[in-house]
Amino acid sequence: MELNKQETIKQDYQYCENIIKQHSKSFYYAFSRLPKAKAQAIFAIYAFCRRADDDVDLAETTQEQLAAVDALEKELALFESGKPIDHPAWRALADVFERYDMDIQPFYYQLTGQKMDVQFSMPETMSGLEKYCFYVAGSVGLMLLPVLASETNKDLTQTAIDLGVAMQLTNILRDVGEDFQNIGRVYLPVSELEKENYSVRELGKKEVTDKFIRIWERLAQRAEELYDKVQPDYRYFDEDSRLPVELSANVYKGLLNAVRKNKYDCFTKRNYVSKMEMQRIYQAIK
Incomplete structure (x- = not known):
């Protein structure tokens, strides 16, 4: 069972790494030089930010964009309450919160920024x-x-x-x-x-x-x-x-x-x- 969990989290982090590789070569160039555990944490955080960007970009109207940010904010609230969505990015981020003294507030700030972009x-x-x-x-x-x-x-x-x-x-x-x-x-x-x-x-x-x-x-x-x-x-x-x-x-x-x-x-x-x-x-x- 433990082996399966380790394999899953490994794949979750790989999912996040693929996102940063695709979208930010300069960021990846710098932070892939970190020790593996820290690099994985950075990739998971980046994946959250990218998801916020993409959800807004894919929506066609202002109303749909705001709804997308609100939906992500609800997912973040579930994550904060210890009930994360079963998704590679959220699973990886949960692991980051277990390993580091993380603060949830900046993640909400990021979503405020997304709303500022929409409006x-x-x-x-x-x-x-x-x-x-x-x-x-x-x-x-x-x-x-x-x-x-x-x-x-x-x-x-x-x-x-x-x-x-x-x-x-x-x-x-x-x-x-x-x-x-x-x-x-x-x-x-x-x-x-x-x-x-x-x-x-x-x-x-x-x-x-x-x-x-x-x-x-x-x-x-x-x-x-x-x-x-x-x-x-x-x-x-x-x-x-x-x-x-x-x-x-x-x-x-x-x-x-x-x-x-x-x-x-x-x-x-x-x-x-x-x-x-x-x-x-x-x-x-x-």
Whole structure:
């Protein structure tokens, strides 16, 4: 019986690993370097976040999207009460909660972020944008923290949030054109556009203008400020987790330079960090 249980959980974690392999090569590149038990925990957490994203993306109307988030929230409540749904992702996550001092609240924060996406409105200010980033990505930092900093006495809560926000700002800056063209969303704050007398209509022309570059750079500099702020705290993560945390942060930070190298073209080019560049970053911090 015990053998069957071990085999099942092994398959459950493999299910989660396949999801991260498919959807986030940079994240997988960094965290597959963790010891196996920790890597599996990260994959299970990622699978939850991916499920939240996919449920929203597959629904066709706002009503259906909100219903999908509500359904996942009910599943999370069942999980919290010790009655998880019989599904590989939930079984794997239950195992993670048994092995680490996990907090359920960040998982609810993530679903709040999903609802903010469904009922999207363009952020008015940078602080409004960062609030959104906290719910969709700072929450992920908080989910991962008990796994990556299980042995520290230092409170790394703000570090995890700041790193998540920096990464989400980076995502936004990489995907400006794609988000607008594919789903009609502009995450650049209204206040930043107004400073440059730059309109959403101009954004739709897909032209890299001086105005656009100045707006883009202000957000990029904020992301870089957060990356720099958290750097001294890497040493407080578990010894076996420091390199993957720093590697993931630096690969994400590298996306900003990838956009710059492409002359800020977020409209017609897919900006990414190449495998060769990932390897260079890895060697630099190893």
